[in-house]
Amino acid sequence: MKTVVLLVKNGIGFGHIRRAILIAEAIRKEGRLRPVIVSQASSLSLFRDTAVEVVNFPLLHRVSSAVAEDSYTAVLDRLLHRLDPAVVIEDTYPDPRYLSLPALAHRPRLLVMRRLDGTSFDLLRSQGRFGAYDAILIAQSPEDFGREGHSGQSVAAVQGSGRFTFVGNLCYCPSPAEIGQMRQRYAPAGERLVVVNGGAGGDQMSDGYGDRLFHACAHVAAQLREESSPARFVFVTGPYYAGRALQETPNVTVRRFEPQLAALLAAAHVAVIKPGNNALSEALLGQAQLVLVPDVSFMEGLDEHAARIAEQYGGATASTDPVVLASHIRASLARPLRTTRPAPNHGGLATVIRAIDALAQPSRIGIPLRRLMLILIPGAGQSPVALRGSLPRALRGALIIDETSEADMTAVAQIDTEASKPPRSRAVLLGGDAPRHPPQMIADQGVQLLISRDRTAPGWIERWQRLAPSVPTPVVIGSCSIKAVADGEQLFYRALARLFDTADPACAVLDLASLPSTSAIEDYLTRISGWLESQPVELVLPESLTERYTRHSLEL
Structure with missing residues (x-):
């Protein structure tokens, strides 16, 4: 195995x-x-x-x-x-x-x-x-x-x-039976249960977080006991807890480790926790009122995250100050159980x-073909749909610009001749100046790829994006612009050969506007189609270039 x-x-x-x-x-x-x-x-x-x-x-x-x-x-x-x-x-x-x-x-x-x-x-x-x-x-x-x-x-x-x-x-989703067992174990008379947990109990910055959290809650528990409140507290300190010793009292149970912590949090009426990812996820699946006490964290941003969770699901954020905690715990005990909670993620x-x-299955490893995104600019008076219908077999994966686009930003689409209109493009071919639209408007339209007409993207594209950054940020690539010339297919072949020396996947824009007639366009495309069929080249869609260039951004 x-x-x-x-x-x-x-x-x-x-x-x-x-x-x-x-x-x-x-x-x-x-x-x-x-x-x-x-x-x-x-x-x-x-x-x-x-x-x-x-x-x-x-x-x-x-x-x-x-x-x-x-x-x-x-x-x-x-x-x-x-x-x-x-x-x-x-x-x-x-x-x-x-x-x-x-x-x-x-x-x-x-x-x-x-x-x-x-x-x-x-x-x-x-x-x-x-x-x-x-x-x-x-x-x-x-x-x-x-x-x-x-x-x-x-x-x-x-x-x-x-x-x-x-x-x-x-995270673990406890069963109703497991939750019932925890209630029976820690609040057998139906008392309102306050569970306090600071994760595994260690200190990120040796700032005594665990000591401050549990002794502040012990102070609150003592106050409630003097007032004859029926609330019961369970302190799950975590095995790494190194603070002052905690004493059990008639309304406080101390556990260094509770293997069924998820069920205990689900059984609580109030959960006072460090909002680390796992404990918070388990607490959210239950109905406890949340009192979130952030600590210094590593790559989690607990203060901001706790505030978002409290706003989204209800609850409060607090410090380890005993007065602050007492106020929030008392208020939480007075409220009914929380009803806003995420659905269990069973899938x-x-x-x-x-x-x-x-990943464990053996797969046949192969070296990919050279990948090319080929964009065609129709000839004079030729519609994208008409050009699509006349493409030879080897060019059917090519893209055609949308003639309805604006001058400074041309949509690129694979037009279906059966469709009444072209699909929304995931790529646009930029003109010589920054588009009038802000980057966010373009990103919101589903555009993932911006194509410069130059081999290297000019600086204005970066400045245009930087001045009004969008989320997500479209990938920017350069392209090789080629003008089709009658009986000049060798220029096309040489341009692609040089392009593949420096880029894979590559992008080429072939402008057919200089060819004198529709028949000349068809003859030209037939010849370059025959050449492409003999080459180790596959035509790809914008998604392939977007994927490759975003992967490259992960590998720098």
Whole structure:
């Protein structure tokens, strides 16, 4: 049985490990592949309840960090060579140390990426960190991804490169029976349950977040107990919690680790949590009133994200100040259960498994033909539809400009002779000056590709885009402009040969307007069609160029 290796992030969090276990257990249940999780977590708590094979490396504290890292990398490489994975799955965000491991060279790679703030995503993209992956599955919906404030270039890369797929949020969805068990365990008399969780309990910046959060909530719990409030508190500190000891009281239960945290959050009336990706996703599936207490985060932008979530689903954002927390917890206890919540993403995990299966299957590897997007400008008095109807076989994949376009921006379309009008174009051929329209208007029309009439795009195109950036940002490419000349097909052949020396895929604009008649156009096209049939060239649509150039933007 082929092996799939899941390389999980290590640090002070647990969400990435819980997501990896969720995926690995689904792979194991399918029975076609053998999942193995490779980790370096400080706590083994999460792994104790799974049947998935786990290799957890120890943290080497007694040697310098450089020696420890080199030792870990060397042993990890030998382990991966022995496992011989058919697919390598990385989690959360790209890790540069995996890129240079000889055992992983040229193997199919998949990244399951949780939400990143716009700045962090843009930085990783501009550094070329996404270029090593065959597929990247974003654990968000397209709508939620759009709310992160990503740059136009990043949105274009996600939409046009063919590497990214939205699979929706991935988290465990507890059953009604599991939720009922948690209520019975922690609030057996039907008390209103307040669950407090700060993730795995570690501190991103050694700022004592966990200590401040739990002791502030302990203060609130003591106040409510003095007032004879029936509310019960459950503190799930996480195994990495290093703050002052917490005392259990008649209305406070302390757990270092709760294996059924998702069910406990769903059973709560109030969830006071650090809004990390996994815990927040699980809390949102339940009906608890949310009190979100952001901490310093790595590539998540928790303050902004918490504010968006509170506005979208209801709830409040707070600090670890006891007075602030007391106000929000009291108000939340007085409210009914939250009714606005996302639907469970039952199909997301299945999409992930299908992507893994597809990469694990042996495929026939081939070297692609040279790709050419050929744009034809009709002759004088010749309509695009008439030109389309007269094209020889080898030119039927060519594009024809839309004669109804404006002078400074010509739409490019593959016109169907059966259609009453050409389809909306995904590419436009720019004139010699900046269009009158702003870039966003063009992007909103579905245009993904801007074609300059020059081999290299002139500076005004970049300035026009930069002065009013659009989301997504259309890809800009240069083209080779060729004027058709009667009995001058050799000029066309030579132009394409030179073009392919520097560009693949390539774009050529063939202007037929100089040919004297319709019959001359047909003769010219017949001759170049015969030549193209003998060449290792395939004609492609704008989507192919958009995909290639956006992929290139991931590999810089």
